Amino acid sequence: MIKVKSNNSLRYHVYHIVTLFYPAGKIEFLDEADVTKADIHVEVRGNEMTIDFFGEISSSPYPDRDLNVMRRALFILLEKKTEKHLPWGILIGIRPSKIVRELIEKGRNRDEVVQELQEEYLADKDKILLAYEVALKESMLLKTVDTENSVDIYIGMPFCPSRCLYCSFASNVYRGNQYKDRYLELMKQEMHIIRSHIDGNRLKINNVYFGGGTPTAVSDEEFEDVMATISDCFIKDRDILEFTVEAGRVDSITETKLESMKRYNATRISINPQSMNDDTLRLIGRNHSHDKVIEIFNLARDMGFDNINMDMILGLPSEHLSDVENTIDAVRKLSPESITVHGLALKRASRLYEDFLMEKKYALPSQEEMNLMYEKTDRMARDLGLMPYYMYRQKNMVGNLENVGYAKEGMENLYNMVMIEEIKTIIAVGADGVTKKVKNGKIERFANFKGLNDYTERFQEMMENKMSFLKE
Incomplete structure (x- = not known):
């Protein structure tokens, strides 16, 4: 101690x-x-x-x-x-690219930005250049964002097939859940209420993001029903820019669900292996294999999905550099249009946090290995023609590194970038969804109830307060 x-x-x-x-x-x-x-x-x-x-x-x-x-x-x-080398130095904020973008707006050139951040934060040159690259891309993409007369929509499905070791989200095991039927009905009801608010105020919708949890955790029929409601409320007859479905875990993705995504015009889907090593997948609580990821990815390709994202997590327990290299090789062969590289974060609400800190049950990679994992993943993304376009950092990340989104030109996820930068209003639907109202540079938040019991039993109270918040 x-x-x-x-x-x-x-x-x-x-x-x-x-x-x-x-x-x-x-x-x-x-x-x-x-x-x-x-x-x-x-x-x-x-x-x-x-x-x-x-x-x-x-x-x-x-x-x-x-x-x-x-x-x-x-x-x-x-x-x-x-003897640990932490590439970001003392910079612990969640949005390093925002710091860089502000310096650029003040007239600093690349060399001046590098020098200032090296001196002020002791950050490595390669990390500063990564943030500089992201800042330039953000500045270009943000010019296309209507921050005054439009909103983005987030729909959260708080169910998963099982709870992953590292998870701290409001996610509940779907099978046998006593609240699921009532929850799905109320979530659809909330969508209709929000649609009325949007239409009544003549607001446009730019981007729609269906995440979780795992949106595909429910049955094929329930997923079809929810997708139809999302389409009716937020997609149909609207000139939206993108509709992302975080299909997520391949142990819950079926051909029927992919057909639903296609039917309701999902423009971008995520198929998230996290790791392509079967031993790791079993350890973290994923009920799929390396082969299943490849099968589902190829099925989506055959069905015409041409904008697929894949998530990777670096720093998973018991993984070393060779394990990450195996994941990198597998992802390289699949060649998705975007990848999101996450560093493992030890969140207090996760089983991993308790097991690691209280029982010292799992071995995590060394700092040197983590630095190499990021270098090799960055190289793989660039070899595939994917360039960094958004980034953020979290507290308690293994190696104190970063999360980065890479994408092919024109296939960047605007919702992710807008959400991280907090520059426009995002209305969230579902348990634990946080609505962010942005007006004149001021951000106000309204959080839906996190627990399924509160969401289902106090729905009317929550929605009355939420609509008052949105109308203020």
């Missing part, structure tokens, strides 16, 4: 730097007044900062109470002690 202490006003900032290098379960944070000797003690008095780092004391100026001065000093000490 590593004991850490600081001025209470610095506690949050010190904690986040230390957790870049050590698991939260191995850190004990002491109160400022605690007389216990700490392994790491950061203290600021006036314009001077002192760090007692495992018995070695250093002092330095702390001008203008600039938190990044403290973050950099502590980061350098931790990096040297742990």
